[in-house]
Amino acid sequence: MEIQLAVAKVVKYGSLESGDTLEIVERPMGGVSCVLGDARSSGTSAKSVSSMVVRKVISLLSDGVRDGAAARAASDFLFMEKGGTCSVYLNILSADLQTQTLVISRNNPTPVFISQSDQIECISSESNPVGQERNIRPSITEISLFPRTTVVLYTDGVMRAGERFGQSIEFCSLIQAYLDEQEPSAQYIADALLSHALRLDQNQPNDDMSVVVLRVIEKAEDNIRRLTVKLPFSSQTTIYD
Amino acid sequence: MEIQLAVAKVVKYGSLESGDTLEIVERPMGGVSCVLGDARSSGTSAKSVSSMVVRKVISLLSDGVRDGAAARAASDFLFMEKGGTCSVYLNILSADLQTQTLVISRNNPTPVFISQSDQIECISSESNPVGQERNIRPSITEISLFPRTTVVLYTDGVMRAGERFGQSIEFCSLIQAYLDEQEPSAQYIADALLSHALRLDQNQPNDDMSVVVLRVIEKAEDNIRRLTVKLPFSSQTTIYD
Numbered sequence: 001m002e003i004q005l006a007v008a009k010v011v012k013y014g015s016l017e018s019g020d021t022l023e024i025v026e027r028p029m030g031g032v033s034c035v036l037g038d039a040r041s042s043g044t045s046a047k048s049v050s051s052m053v054v055r056k057v058i059s060l061l062s063d064g065v066r067d068g069a070a071a072r073a074a075s076d077f078l079f080m081e082k083g084g085t086c087s088v089y090l091n092i093l094s095a096d097l098q099t100q101t102l103v104i105s106r107n108n109p110t111p112v113f114i115s116q117s118d119q120i121e122c123i124s125s126e127s128n129p130v131g132q133e134r135n136i137r138p139s140i141t142e143i144s145l146f147p148r149t150t151v152v153l154y155t156d157g158v159m160r161a162g163e164r165f166g167q168s169i170e171f172c173s174l175i176q177a178y179l180d181e182q183e184p185s186a187q188y189i190a191d192a193l194l195s196h197a198l199r200l201d202q203n204q205p206n207d208d209m210s211v212v213v214l215r216v217i218e219k220a221e222d223n224i225r226r227l228t229v230k231l232p233f234s235s236q237t238t239i240y241d
Numbered sequence: 242m243e244i245q246l247a248v249a250k251v252v253k254y255g256s257l258e259s260g261d262t263l264e265i266v267e268r269p270m271g272g273v274s275c276v277l278g279d280a281r282s283s284g285t286s287a288k289s290v291s292s293m294v295v296r297k298v299i300s301l302l303s304d305g306v307r308d309g310a311a312a313r314a315a316s317d318f319l320f321m322e323k324g325g326t327c328s329v330y331l332n333i334l335s336a337d338l339q340t341q342t343l344v345i346s347r348n349n350p351t352p353v354f355i356s357q358s359d360q361i362e363c364i365s366s367e368s369n370p371v372g373q374e375r376n377i378r379p380s381i382t383e384i385s386l387f388p389r390t391t392v393v394l395y396t397d398g399v400m401r402a403g404e405r406f407g408q409s410i411e412f413c414s415l416i417q418a419y420l421d422e423q424e425p426s427a428q429y430i431a432d433a434l435l436s437h438a439l440r441l442d443q444n445q446p447n448d449d450m451s452v453v454v455l456r457v458i459e460k461a462e463d464n465i466r467r468l469t470v471k472l473p474f475s476s477q478t479t480i481y482d
Contacts, residue, residue, distance in 0.1 A: 001474055002472065003470070006468070026264065062299075186469070194465060220471075229265060231466055232464050235242055
């Protein structure tokens with residue numbers, strides 16, 4: 001089997017820096033985790049807050065701390081640092097090879113979609129951002145690491161795409177349409193979903209947008225682990241998106 | 242412009258776990274760093290040592306510490322923890338958007354190849370692994386972030402591929418051949434080099450093998466950041482490679 005994890009990420013139109021921070025880390029007992037932090041607003045100060053939270057979570061996960069405990073710790077840490085004046089939406093998506101499960105940890109009201117055996121489930125339970133108050137808990141969903149499982153999550157910039165123009169995305173049917181294609185890769189789904197959101201915002205994204213897709217594929221191509229990063233940048237300035 | 246960073250990684254034949262650890266992290270002032278640790282031997286204990294070193298470096302880089310200082314700190318940390326009984330080969334490869342440079346930090350005698358303007362340079366100066374003694378320094382090379390630059394580095398498992406069968410790899414001409422193809426992606430070069438090494442070891446790698454390729458591309462496809470992970474695994478056990 002093979003785990004495919006893909007990310008596509010774009011900065012708000014006119015903003016110098018994305019307020020979304022995303023990092024991946026290998027789990028010490030096997031597997032991979034993806035941590036996504038979305039600070040309220042865009043730009044350098046938002047980036048600094050989301051990146052502080054994501055770094056704390058990554059560091060705890062790589063020490064073997066469980067996802068739920070890492071989210072709580074990051075919340076307390078942000079609350080202690082900023083006294084409740086800053087909050088960050090946080091998602092942790094882990095493929096844990098030790099427990100053979102996928103663990104989805106949400107401190108983010110934006111829904112997460114899970115497709116297993118031709119059925120798409122939408123997790124959209126109440127969920128609070130980290131750092132706003134004491135005793136914040138993540139909402140955690142754990143499912144078996146079965147082949148043909150797909151998890152899709154995104155930041156609120158994607159959810160609200162097109163809102164200015166009176167349009168919205170029907171995520172469930174859109175994701176179903178992508179999955180109906182011939183063995184779509186995780187990267188294909190992430191790219192397609194982000195492109196769709198960008199089109200609705202007329203290619204001038206109204207907020208930072210990030211899409212994360214994880215797929216469990218029945219048959220691995222080979223026994224090789226792969227990792228690819230593509231980072232567009234401008235040579236004139238330190239602007240990056 | 243676009244930075245492409247690609248990794249291909251395989252475990253030693255018959256080993257449960259790779260002694261090579263590789264992580265990437267976003268640089269807080271813009272850009273990306275890739276950290277590769279190669280512990281002597283393979284298996285769980287080697288993994289635990291290489292991962293300890295890589296985690297330390299990643300954590301320092303994400304706090305904004307410079308690459309050279311992070312390598313020194315990781316060396317002292319490993320020396321303090323293990324009293325000089327363990328050593329780890331360490332490479333840090335960074336695309337720093339703030340200084341608009343590529344920084345190659347080596348604590349690894351395995352050579353690093355840099356191609357700029359149709360000329361391939363091989364960096365193979367003396368270099369000591371981290372953790373073996375006090376005051377270990379990295380050997381650092383810094384070059385401008387020009388388009389059409391390619392950096393290739395790998396672990397000694399790749400360098401020694403085919404040694405058992407009296408064969409060896411002519412890296413310089415092999416990399417030149419890949420670069421002569423039509424706009425090869427970083428992932429294509431990493432995959433091709435690893436496949437070549439695997440063939441020389443008759444598909445039973447004699448050591449853990451990892452290849453890292455970074456390319457600076459003149460024209461970015463679009464303004465979207467992308468990240469892809471492919472992780473083959475077996476569902477019966479926690480073996481992964």
